[in-house]
Amino acid sequence: MAEVAKSFRDFRPRAEVIRNVEAVPTVFPWYDHVTGVGGHPIGRFTLLHGPSAEGKTEFALGVGLSFLRRAHFFGLVDAERTTTDAWVRSLMGDLADHPGFSALPVGTYEQVRAGVRDFADRVAEARVRGRLHPDTSALVVVDSIRKLVPAKLWDALAKATAADAGESKPKPRGRFGKKAPIGIDGIGGRAGQIKAAMNAAWVDELIPLLADTRTAMIVITRETANDDDAWGARDWRTGGGSALFYEASLDVRVLRSWTKARDEKTVIGEKHRLEVWKTKVAGKEEKVPAAAFHVANGADGRTPGFDLPRDLIEMGSEIGVVTRAGWVRLGDLAIGHGIEDAVVAMDRDPDLLAEVERVVRAASERSWVASRRV
Numbered sequence: 497m498a499e500v501a502k503s504f505r506d507f508r509p510r511a512e513v514i515r516n517v518e519a520v521p522t523v524f525p526w527y528d529h530v531t532g533v534g535g536h537p538i539g540r541f542t543l544l545h546g547p548s549a550e551g552k553t554e555f556a557l558g559v560g561l562s563f564l565r566r567a568h569f570f571g572l573v574d575a576e577r578t579t580t581d582a583w584v585r586s587l588m589g590d591l592a593d594h595p596g597f598s599a600l601p602v603g604t605y606e607q608v609r610a611g612v613r614d615f616a617d618r619v620a621e622a623r624v625r626g627r628l629h630p631d632t633s634a635l636v637v638v639d640s641i642r643k644l645v646p647a648k649l650w651d652a653l654a655k656a657t658a659a660d661a662g663e664s665k666p667k668p669r670g671r672f673g674k675k676a677p678i679g680i681d682g683i684g685g686r687a688g689q690i691k692a693a694m695n696a697a698w699v700d701e702l703i704p705l706l707a708d709t710r711t712a713m714i715v716i717t718r719e720t721a722n723d724d725d726a727w728g729a730r731d732w733r734t735g736g737g738s739a740l741f742y743e744a745s746l747d748v749r750v751l752r753s754w755t756k757a758r759d760e761k762t763v764i765g766e767k768h769r770l771e772v773w774k775t776k777v778a779g780k781e782e783k784v785p786a787a788a789f790h791v792a793n794g795a796d797g798r799t800p801g802f803d804l805p806r807d808l809i810e811m812g813s814e815i816g817v818v819t820r821a822g823w824v825r826l827g828d829l830a831i832g833h834g835i836e837d838a839v840v841a842m843d844r845d846p847d848l849l850a851e852v853e854r855v856v857r858a859a860s861e862r863s864w865v866a867s868r869r870v
Contacts, residue, residue: 501550501822508697509691509723512716513619517537517539517540517777517778518537518538518539518633518710518866519531519533519534519535519536519537519538519777520535520536520562520563520566520568520633520635520712520798521534521535521562521566521857522535522536522537522558522559522562522809523558523562523565523789523802523805524555524558524559524562524770524789524802525804525807525809525811525846525853525857525860526787526788526789526810527770527787527789527806527813527855528860529755529815529856529860529863530772530787530789531746531772531775531777531778532674532769532778532779532780532784533777533778533780534860534861535562536562536635536712537560537565537709537712537745537746537777538561538635538653538689538712539633539706539709539711539712540706540707540712540713540745540746540776540777541699541702541703541706541709541713541715541743542712542713542715542744542745542746542747542748543715543717543734543741543746543747543748544556544714544715544716544717544748544750545716545717545718545719545734545748545750545809546719546749546750546751547719547732547750549752549753549765549790550750550751550768551750551751551753551766552639552640553576553578553579553639553716553749554587554768555748555768555770555789556637556714556787557572557579557584557587557588557637557749558587558637558715558802559561559635559637559839560572560588560597560637560693560718561587561588561591561802562590562636563596563633563634563635564588564594564596564597565591565656565713567596567599567632568595568596568627568632568633568634568635569598569615569619569632569634570594570596570597570598570635570637571598571599571600571634571635571636571849572597572598572599572600572637572639573593573599573600573608573611573636573637573639574599574602574641575602575608575638575640575641575642575643575728576640576643577602578588578637580664580684580753584803585801587791587801587802588764589801596763598615598647600612600615602643602644604644604645604646604647605606605644605645605646605647605694606646606647606660606670606774607647608638608644609698609701609752611850612636612638612702612713612730613701613705613748613832615634615711615769616634616636616706616709616711617705617709619632619634619709619711620631620708620709620711623710628718632738633711633712634709634710635711635712635713635714636711636712636713636714637713637714637715637716638713638714638715638716639716640715640716640717641716641717641736641740642691642717642735644720644734646694650859654858659762661833664815667771685848687860688735690815690825691736691737692736692737692738692739693734693737694738695737695740696737699739699740699743700739700743702792702843703706703743704837715736715740717735717736717740718734718735719732719733719734719735719749720732720733720734720735723731727772729740730773732749735799740764741774743773744776745775745776745777745795746774746775746776746777747772747773747774748770748771748772748773749770749771749773749776750764750768750770750771751766751768751769752768752769753765753767753768753769753843754766754767754768755790755806757795757836758836759798760798762795763795764792764793764795764796764798765790765791765792765793765795765803765806766790766791767788767789767790768784768788768789768790768791769787769788769849770787770788770789771784771786772784772785772786772787787811788807788810789802789803789807790802790803790806790807790809790810791803792806792837795810797834798839798840798843799843803839804842804849804853805838805842805843805849805852806835806839808849808852808853808856809824809831809838809839811856811857811860812826812852812856812859814858815856815859815860816854817856817859818856820835824837824838826851826852826855826856827855829851831848831852842860849851
């Protein structure tokens with residue numbers, strides 16, 4: 497049998513082709529915990545959505561920051577054109593000027609598609625040629641896919657509507673003989689249909705491209721109310737066509753609430769809930785695993801940006817290695833009297849912060865490794 501297997505021209509030994517999921521640890525330890533692989537998976541496509549202004553871009557920038565911290569590449573496609581340099585710097589600090597951080601000037605849908613392929617191919621080629629470390633990977637974020645306009649869209653629409661006009665069948669009419677709705681785009685929703693078809697074709701191209709070049713990709717898409725779900729399983733749906741959801745390795749939803757100071761009046765930051773509605777990278781411990789991350793706004797005198805100390809306290813409490821009864825403790829180590837004091841203590845003492853993160857991440861890894869053995 498072994499002799500015959502060696503004679504195959506195209507098939508290779510399983511271990512050379514099928515590998516475990518690789519991941520880059522992020523600045524969001526709780527997210528790394530619920531993915532089950534210790535970070536954001538590379539070589540995979542992730543769909544990100546949520547209500548408007550709930551933290552999708554913040555989260556995506558945080559994942560990008562994580563890639564840069566570990567000497568990987570980060571490419572941003574700001575199709576929304578709402579991300580400012582000042583905001584990026586407030587979240588990323590000095591890494592906003594990292595040489596591996598680049599952005600694509602957005603033109604047409606086709607131009608972005610070609611740019612993403614070139615980005616992934618060049619990183620992979622540089623690895624092969626020895627110009628980069630063999631473990632170097634890359635992340636692309638598209639924010640958002642709804643804003644990508646195909647160059648030939650209107651030509652296609654013109655042909656489609658002309659074909660409609662030439663049909664011999666009577667046009668559908670609404671109730672009481674009124675004209676039927678013609679869609680939000682004014683042409684029967686055909687713009688959305690064409691974009692969905694193009695998205696499906698792009699995802700078909702992306703799946704092997706990302707895997708072969710070891711590139712991660714996050715696509716942000718629109719979320720709208722779902723009035724069709726009679727059973728109440730979820731009250732939202734994502735735009736861009738069904739292929740985006742069905743082909744994604746991860747489907748992540750972002751929701752926001754406010755973090756307040758001791759006086760319960762002053763808003764000192766944001767808390768963002770991350771719901772993993774679909775995963776192909778690890779098993780689920782519950783139906784919809786959830787994580788959270790915090791962002792400080794500086795109103796309490798702390799430095800604005802991603803709030804790792806608060807993340808570690810809440811996550812550590814969730815997995816049972818941090819207690820919050822009066823004093824916040826990590827085992828026998830007293831961190832601070834109450835959450836606010838503990839957060840400030842970790843801000844002031846980088847060694848303490850590093851130790852808390854080490855212990856919390858180690859406990860997280862033990863839990864998801866153990867769950868795989870069950």
